Amino acid sequence: MQQVSTTRSFGGEQQVWRHDSAATGTPMTFAIYIPDHEAGAKLPVLWWLSGLTCTHENAMTKGHYQQACAEHGIAFICPDTSPRGEDVPDDETYDFGQGAGFYVNATQDPWAKHFHMRRYVEEELPALVAEHFPLDMERQAITGHSMGGHGALTVSLRNQGRFRSTGAFSPIVSPLNCPWGEKALGGYLGDDRSAWREYDACALIEEGARLDHLRVEQGMADDFLVEQLKTHLLAEACEKAGMEADIRLHDGYDHSFFFISTFIADHIAWHAEHLKA
Numbered sequence: 644m645q646q647v648s649t650t651r652s653f654g655g656e657q658q659v660w661r662h663d664s665a666a667t668g669t670p671m672t673f674a675i676y677i678p679d680h681e682a683g684a685k686l687p688v689l690w691w692l693s694g695l696t697c698t699h700e701n702a703m704t705k706g707h708y709q710q711a712c713a714e715h716g717i718a719f720i721c722p723d724t725s726p727r728g729e730d731v732p733d734d735e736t737y738d739f740g741q742g743a744g745f746y747v748n749a750t751q752d753p754w755a756k757h758f759h760m761r762r763y764v765e766e767e768l769p770a771l772v773a774e775h776f777p778l779d780m781e782r783q784a785i786t787g788h789s790m791g792g793h794g795a796l797t798v799s800l801r802n803q804g805r806f807r808s809t810g811a812f813s814p815i816v817s818p819l820n821c822p823w824g825e826k827a828l829g830g831y832l833g834d835d836r837s838a839w840r841e842y843d844a845c846a847l848i849e850e851g852a853r854l855d856h857l858r859v860e861q862g863m864a865d866d867f868l869v870e871q872l873k874t875h876l877l878a879e880a881c882e883k884a885g886m887e888a889d890i891r892l893h894d895g896y897d898h899s900f901f902f903i904s905t906f907i908a909d910h911i912a913w914h915a916e917h918l919k920a
């Protein structure tokens with residue numbers, strides 16, 4: 644692993660690291676915020692999965708999570724959203740290819756060679772950070788934004804018990820039922836829609852997966868709400884399954900980091916309650 648940068652912020656270190664990934668077959672970059680802590684202490688972890696067009700950097704520079712993480716003594720990790728590089732296939736649109744990995748293991752050419760973001764965020768990166776940083780992997784939580792909200796929900800639903808709490812800002816709740824999801828899952832996984840179900844939060848809940856503590860933050864002035872995000876489908880799936888979900892609708896807020904940064908401290912405080920319980 645190679646350290647790219649370390650920057651002091653709110654009584655902690657905001658760091659960026661690069662490493663060679665076996666999952667993607669490329670170098671990968673991630674950001675990690677580590678609050679100051681007592682020697683020998685191990686910190687609870689909050690994962691942040693980012694949205695379309697993002698790298699590790701968007702949440703780090705615009706998410707405003709550092710102060711709340713320092714206050715609660717929580718490490719915060721932002722992986723990149725896809726493999727990158729000249730040898731990595733890409734697409735000219737913003738919602739497919741590099742910057743749009745959708746947290747799946749692609750099975751279709753030419754994507755299958757590098758686009759294994761599920762394996763990367765579920766297996767490889769957790770093992771790597773557990774080895775190199777002072778983290779308590781028994782106390783993990785996960786959240787994310789938009790495509791990353793879809794990632795947070797589906798990673799947690801497939802790995803029940805790993806995360807003490809699961810959150811999402813403006814998540815894509817059912818890729819099976821929106822243009823972003825149909826394009827990405829069709830491209831990465833092929834035409835057989837039954838293979839998409841393990842990447843669809845509503846389908847996973849329908850099939851029996853459950854989360855103990857779920858909170859969603861959704862802006863009501865979000866231009867993507869009606870066509871892409873469809874928050875009501877998650878509310879309906881949870882209600883049908885008898886699963887509690889705190890779906891918070893925020894009047895006047897859009898899809899941007901202005902929304903995320905407004906509510907991130909409150910969102911982190913909620914995760915902290917569960918991480919410290």
Ligand SMILES: N[C@@H](CCC(=O)N[C@@H](CSC=O)C(=O)NCC(=O)O)C(=O)O
Pocket residue numbers: 693694695696697701705737788789790791898899900
């Ligand atoms: N730029 C695109 C829209 C892309 C966009 O809004 N990306 C969001 C995530 S959307 C779902 O995953 C984002 O976080 N962008 C990065 C940022 O720093 O704001 C377009 O051309 O419409």
